Amino acid sequence: xxxxxxxxxxxxxxxxxxxxxxxxxxxxxxxxxxxxxxxxxxxxxxxxxxxxxxxxxxxxxxxxxxxxxxxxxxxxxxxxxxxxxxxxxxxxxxxxxxxxxxxxxxxxxxxxxxxxxxxxxxxxxxxxxxxxxxxxxxxxxxxxxxxxxxxxxxxxxxxxxxxxxxxxxxxxxxxxxxxxxxxxxxxxxxxxxxxxxxxxxxxxxxxxxxxxxxxxxxxxxxxxxxxxxxxxxxxxxxxxxxxxx
Amino acid sequence: xxxxxxxxxxxxxxxxxxxxxxxxxxxxxxxxxxxxxxxxxxxxxxxxxxxxxxxxxxxxxxxxxxxxxxxxxxxxxxxxxxxxxxxxxxxxxxxxxxxxxxxxxxxxxxxxxxxxxxxxxxxxxxxxxxxxxxxxxxxxxxxxxxxxxxxxxxxxxxxxxxxxxxxxxxxxxxxxxxxxxxxxxxxxxxxxxxxxxxxxxxxxxxxxxxxxxxxxxxxxxxxxxxxxxxxxxxxxxxxxxxxxxxxxxxxxxxxxxxxxxxxxxxxxxxxxxxxxxxxxxxxxxxxxxxxxxxxxxxxxxxxxxxxxxxxxxxxxxxxxxxxxxxxxxxxxxxxxxxxxxxxxxxxxxxxxxxxxxxxxxxxxxxxxxxxxxxxxxxxxxxxxxxxxxxxxxxxxxxxxxxxxxxxxxxxxxxxxxxxxxxxxxxxxxxxxxxxxxxxxxxxxxxxxxxxxxxxxxxxxxxxxxxxxxxxxxxxxxxxxxxxxxxxxxxxxxxxxxxxxxxxxxxxxxxxxxxxxxxxxxxxxxxxxxxxxxxxxxxxxxxxxxxxxxxxxx
Amino acid sequence: xxxxxxxxxxxxxxxxxxxxxxxxxxxxxxxxxxxxxxxxxxxxxxxxxxxxxxxxxxxxxxxxxxxxxxxxxxxxxxxxxxxxxxxxxxxxxxxxxxxxxxxxxxxx
Numbered sequence: 001x002x003x004x005x006x007x008x009x010x011x012x013x014x015x016x017x018x019x020x021x022x023x024x025x026x027x028x029x030x031x032x033x034x035x036x037x038x039x040x041x042x043x044x045x046x047x048x049x050x051x052x053x054x055x056x057x058x059x060x061x062x063x064x065x066x067x068x069x070x071x072x073x074x075x076x077x078x079x080x081x082x083x084x085x086x087x088x089x090x091x092x093x094x095x096x097x098x099x100x101x102x103x104x105x106x107x108x109x110x111x112x113x114x115x116x117x118x119x120x121x122x123x124x125x126x127x128x129x130x131x132x133x134x135x136x137x138x139x140x141x142x143x144x145x146x147x148x149x150x151x152x153x154x155x156x157x158x159x160x161x162x163x164x165x166x167x168x169x170x171x172x173x174x175x176x177x178x179x180x181x182x183x184x185x186x187x188x189x190x191x192x193x194x195x196x197x198x199x200x201x202x203x204x205x206x207x208x209x210x211x212x213x214x215x216x217x218x219x220x221x222x223x224x225x226x227x228x229x230x231x232x233x234x235x236x237x238x239x240x241x242x243x244x245x
Numbered sequence: 246x247x248x249x250x251x252x253x254x255x256x257x258x259x260x261x262x263x264x265x266x267x268x269x270x271x272x273x274x275x276x277x278x279x280x281x282x283x284x285x286x287x288x289x290x291x292x293x294x295x296x297x298x299x300x301x302x303x304x305x306x307x308x309x310x311x312x313x314x315x316x317x318x319x320x321x322x323x324x325x326x327x328x329x330x331x332x333x334x335x336x337x338x339x340x341x342x343x344x345x346x347x348x349x350x351x352x353x354x355x356x357x358x359x360x361x362x363x364x365x366x367x368x369x370x371x372x373x374x375x376x377x378x379x380x381x382x383x384x385x386x387x388x389x390x391x392x393x394x395x396x397x398x399x400x401x402x403x404x405x406x407x408x409x410x411x412x413x414x415x416x417x418x419x420x421x422x423x424x425x426x427x428x429x430x431x432x433x434x435x436x437x438x439x440x441x442x443x444x445x446x447x448x449x450x451x452x453x454x455x456x457x458x459x460x461x462x463x464x465x466x467x468x469x470x471x472x473x474x475x476x477x478x479x480x481x482x483x484x485x486x487x488x489x490x491x492x493x494x495x496x497x498x499x500x501x502x503x504x505x506x507x508x509x510x511x512x513x514x515x516x517x518x519x520x521x522x523x524x525x526x527x528x529x530x531x532x533x534x535x536x537x538x539x540x541x542x543x544x545x546x547x548x549x550x551x552x553x554x555x556x557x558x559x560x561x562x563x564x565x566x567x568x569x570x571x572x573x574x575x576x577x578x579x580x581x582x583x584x585x586x587x588x589x590x591x592x593x594x595x596x597x598x599x600x601x602x603x604x605x606x607x608x609x610x611x612x613x614x615x616x617x618x619x620x621x622x623x624x625x626x627x628x629x630x631x632x633x634x635x636x637x638x639x640x641x642x643x644x645x646x647x648x649x650x651x652x653x654x655x656x657x658x659x660x661x662x663x664x665x666x667x668x669x670x671x672x673x674x675x676x677x678x679x680x681x682x683x684x685x686x687x688x689x690x691x692x693x694x695x696x697x698x699x700x701x702x703x704x705x706x707x708x709x710x711x712x713x714x715x716x717x718x719x720x721x722x723x724x725x726x727x728x729x730x731x732x733x734x735x736x737x738x739x740x741x742x743x744x745x746x747x748x749x750x751x752x753x754x755x756x757x758x759x760x761x762x763x764x765x766x767x768x769x770x771x772x773x774x775x776x777x778x779x780x781x782x783x784x785x786x787x788x789x790x791x792x793x794x795x796x797x798x
Numbered sequence: 799x800x801x802x803x804x805x806x807x808x809x810x811x812x813x814x815x816x817x818x819x820x821x822x823x824x825x826x827x828x829x830x831x832x833x834x835x836x837x838x839x840x841x842x843x844x845x846x847x848x849x850x851x852x853x854x855x856x857x858x859x860x861x862x863x864x865x866x867x868x869x870x871x872x873x874x875x876x877x878x879x880x881x882x883x884x885x886x887x888x889x890x891x892x893x894x895x896x897x898x899x900x901x902x903x904x905x906x
Contacts, residue, residue, distance in 0.1 A: 023359035023437075025773065032873075033362040033436040039876060040428045043883040044466040050887040051470035051500045055485055057891060058898050063491060076836065083832045091825035094816075094866045101815045140490075141482025171491040177483035181474065225866045229859045235832075236851035240839035244847075435875065463886045499894045550889045554897060565900040570893075 019213040031215055038219040042226050045189075049230055052182050056237060059178065063171040069149050069164055070175035071241035073138060075129065079239035082125050083231065089118035090228040097221040100214040105207060108217075112201045115224070119194045126187055133176070140177040146170045162245075179238055186234060189227045196220055249527065249598050249753050252669065258746035260667045264764040279364030280767055285350035286665070287371050288341060289658075293734065295337040295378055300730060302330035307689075307723040310716050315706035323706035324391035325407070329381075331394030332412060336419050337378050339650055340508060343515035344461075345374070345426050347657045348454045350665060352430055354758040355448050357439025357776060359768050362432040363425075370425035377419030384411040393704065395505070396471075398486040398497040402478045410479055413472045420465045420472075423511070427461030430454050439757075441776035445539070448756050448780045449532055452539040453518030456546035460507040460514075464550070468504035471497055498557050506553035510545050512646060513613075516653030517542065517584055520606050523656050524588050526754040527603040528595025531781040534587040541580035548577045558629045567626045574624035581617050585610060600752075601672065604679035605656030612648025612686065616641055619694065634704075637697025640690045648686055655682070655733060662737065663747030667764045670740045675733065682729030688722025755786050814871035824865045831858045 017027060024030040060067045096111030137145035149169035154160035164172075200217060203209065209217060252258070265282045275283055305326050309317040318326065353361050361367050384390050390412040392401040401409045434447070434455050475497065477483050484490030486497045525532045532538055554562055554570035588610060597603070619641040622628045632638060662670050692715040701712050708716070750759040757774060758765075778785040835854040839847060864870040869880055 021364075022768075023353075023361075023364070029436055033432050035872075036436060036875065036879070037363060037366075037428055037432045039879045040431055040462050043879065043886075044424050044428075044462055046466075046883040046887055047463055047890070048466035048470050050890050051467045051474075051503075053887075054500070054891050054894050055474075055496055057895070058493065058496060059491070061898070066491075080832065080836050084829055087825060087828045087832065090828075090862065090866055091821055094821045094825075095818060098815065098818055098821065140484055141478075173484045174491045177485050177490075177492075181477065181483060181485065185473075222867055225862050228866075229862050232828075232858045232862070233855050236835050236839070236855050240835065240851055242847055243836075243839040244842045459882075463882070467890065495897075496894075499897070503890055503894075550886060551893060554893070562897045563900040563903065565903055566897040569896055 017212065019211070034215045034219055035222070038222050042222060045226060045230075049182070049185065052178065052185070053233070053237075056178050056182070059171075059174050060237075060241075063168065063174060065164055065168050066149070066171040067175045068242050068245060069152075069161060069169070070138075070172045070179065071239060072161055072243075072245075073133075073136065074179075074239050075132070076239060076243065078125050078129055079235055082122050083235045085118050085122045085125070086228050086231050089115050089122070090225050092118065093221050093224045097214075097218055100209050100217045103210060103212065105204065105210055108204050108209065109201065112197055112204060116194060116197045116201065119190055119197065123187060123190060123194075126183065133180075138172075138176050140173045140180065144173055144176070146172055182234055182238070186227065186230050189230070193220075193224055193227060196223075247598055248600060248672075249529070249596075250600065250669075250672070250751055251748075251753060252745055252751055253748035255745055258748060260746060261762045261764070261766075263766060264667070264762065265767045266666075266764050268767045277368070279360065279368060281353050281361045281364065281367060282350050282665075282765065282767075284364075284367050284371050285346050285348075288345040288349060288374070291371070291375060291378065292338050292341055292346060295333050296730075297734075298382075299330055299333035299338055300727065302326050302333070304723065304727060306330060307720040309706055310708070311720045313708050313710045313713050313716075318706070320706040321391060322389075324393075324704070325385075325389030327704060328391050328393050329385050329389060332381060332390070332416065334646075335394050335508070335512075336416050337374075337381060339512040339646055340419075340423050341374060341426065342512070342650065342654045343519060343657060344430070344454060344457060344511075345370070345422075347519065347654075347661055348430065348450075348515055349426070351661065351758055352433055352451060352454055353437065354761070354765065354769050355451050355756060356434060356437055357442050357757055357770065357774050358433060358437035359770065359773070361429045362437055363429050366425050367429050370422045370429070373418050373425070374422035377415045377417075377422060380411055380415030380418065384408040384415060387411075395498075395501060396475055397501075398475060398478070398494045399488065401475055402486060410476050413476050417469050417472045417476075420469050423461050424465045427458035427465075430458040431462065434458075439774050439776055445536060446776055446779055447539075448518075449521035449535070449538050449542070450515075450518035450756075453514045453521070453542040456542035457511050457514040459543075459546050460511045460549060464504040464507040464511070467500050468508075471500035471504070474500075495557065495560060495562060498560060499553070502553035502556045503550070506556060507546075507549040509642075509645070510549045512650050513653075514542055514545060516609065516650045516657075519653045519657035519660070520588060520609050521584075522754070522756065523602045523606040523660050524591050525781045526660070526752050527600060527606075528592050528597045529783055530591050530595040531779070531783070532587065533590035533593075534583075535780065537583055538587050541583040544580040545577060548573070548580070552577055552624075555624050555626075555629070558626050559633055571624060571626040571629075575621070578617065578621060578624075585614055585617075599676075600659075601670070601675040601679050602656045602660035604676055605652045605659065605682075608679065608683045608686075609649055609652040609656065612644050612652060612683075616644030616646075616649055619644065631700075632697060634702055635697035636693040636701045636703055639703050640693035640697060643690045643693070648690070652682070655679070658733070658737070660752070661758075662740070663751045664758055664763045664765070666741055666744070667747055668740050668744030669747045669751065670733075670744060671736050674736050678729055678732035678736070681725060681732065685722050685725030685727070685729045689719050689726050690722070692716070692718040692722070753783075753786065755781055755783060760789075814868065816865065816868060816871065820865055824861050827861060828858055831861075 020027050020030055092111050092114040096108055096115060099107035099111055133139055134143060136148065137143050146169040149164045149172050150166055152161040152163055200220060265280055275287065278284060309315065309323055315323060349367065353359065388408055390407045390409055391405060392409060396409065396413060434451060474485050478486055484492045486492045486494050488494055521532050521538060552570060552574045554566060555574045558567050623632055623638060623641060659670060659675060696712055696715050699712065701708055747763055749762055761770060831854050835851055838850050838854070843850060863880060869876055
């Protein structure tokens, strides 16, 4: 591995690196354009999820009891674990960016592998949760039955959930619609991100980032952290509605 | 009639040997190009294609409405025809019309850059547009879609047996084309300006595209999520908009109009940019109140996000909220009229000439003003209750979109045609086309204001016989309008081979794009210019010319 | 093209490399906040439960944006961009809510 500081100085003072595109005057201009463009793309993502957050806010106020009941069917252990997993993957990704910036190829590869692994763990846990919903008939449209909320049955050793009126129980379908739409879109973003991670891994192993052309890694890092932020909001909104009841 | 047109001596003039059109050859060099000018041409060809499909559907609508009975086609066929007309015209023609063609071509040149910031994303945008367009056509051929262009739930999710999913996905994909165009423009305008090109030296065309791009980037994703939820509701039956499950169909409309009202400004703002350039050039004056016009574009973009509910006044939204949105709607009239007033003051004591782009620009100013003022009727919640869902609203948005935007588009196409192709269009014929379009337009859509006031509802194949006279007027006008639109495509194609050589600056305009050869080089500038002059500085242009003369002498 | 750089000077990002130590501190803070938000949801606070949960989430998101996403070290333009996203999102939520909160007013 090169000495990071020496490599850094070479990189920043090179006049026209080979990876500078023809229509940019300076490398700084190219780098700024790329990260600015990425941020604008993230704005579109904010608004994309924003539509669902708006829907969530409205229906949560309308059908609060249904949202509480729906939320209580989710496993807080799995949800918290997943939050920790995703935050850790954000950290490993940030470390990956740092390794790339300081030209540590080995560190970069390890970071990408860890991020990828944590992403897989997240999706694995998510699929366990989805499977549970399927078994419990909590998948809106395809396989849904609100009766478990009208006649809640107690697990041994636990108090039963308070029963809902039939009308309110049926509205848990709205909660689960939003649950699947929001976590599903989030998971889709994770899957896309993991595809890009694999692409990045192959390039990193081939040494494509050793010359300091790391805009892709930096911008992917922004994307990955954004996906993390979405989950940071989804977790309390979906899992933690009034757990004390 | 006086003219500022100054063409080079036709006996000696030649199209520059090296330019973006002949830099590389072969179909692949076009399909894989990163050159913003070539992508603009690709876009121009595709949107023209969709314009004529949408136009043909409009023709069918007017033909059906010639008689009170639904006789040319069955009522549900009529529903499919007007839905497709709306979807194609809004998403596949108006939204990309000026930005993706003229904007794509000119923004980098106007800011003094060699290309847009992300050439590959620009190409991707075109491919997404084409995929979206093909899916739309597929939806149309395999049975059509009859939701209207608004995909209103629960009609679209529960009650229709047509290709809603295909059409929804098509618009989803075409939406990303628009997002990428806007994203590219914003980054380019922020990061790629030439040395000395400060924000207040930018042409107003760039400002208005900047404002429209903000709307594209921030608005379109909300439409995307609304469409995704509709598709999910239709396919697997989730319950976000479904009232039987506790969802609120109005939420769909909130999300839809959160995009689709700003989309109106996505459509009109770039057109306003064109008009600023054209009015200034053909009255030989700096645009009056440059910074007011520049900021009014941004103001329209910002206000645009706060008025969407005026599309929903009669849909069961809260009265109090109606009051707020009605008041906010009036606010948008302020920046729009700032523009109109400033253009009028630009004309005042200017040396006005009446070339084709200017004729179209006059058409724009008149028709847009009428369209805008009738918008006040619809924005005021009281009159809206009577007028909405009638032909009044149809006439209103056609005055803004067709009378405004299409006029601006044609104005821009004529204005920059010499720059894009290196050749002039035939002046007399195109002036005739501009006049025919204007007359045909008014014949088509003015009677619809009257029909709407009388209470004729929109979206029906049949109507009471007492409305027939005005409908015949309208249909007759549509045939004149059709001729007005066919003429340009014929003579513009003709001019590609037989038009006069235009030279660098046929209009004696001041923009950076006129200081380079036409058609431009692939890299736009031999050397990145250093900008010292303000926009629309005609004295600077005179000095430049004098300097050239002395240098040559 | 040094003129060009002068011209854009105020917008230039410093090529700032955030140290792993900061990343680690932020990651630990995020994990602690996660624990805190779970714990808080088990405490009866009435309507404040939602407020606390959202406040913690906003705080966590801010940490991610500022440090993991380098906004603390970025140009004004980037900060403004993030602000624009937030503003438009709030416009969507706020203006939609203007309808939903007042629908029932005056009807009872």
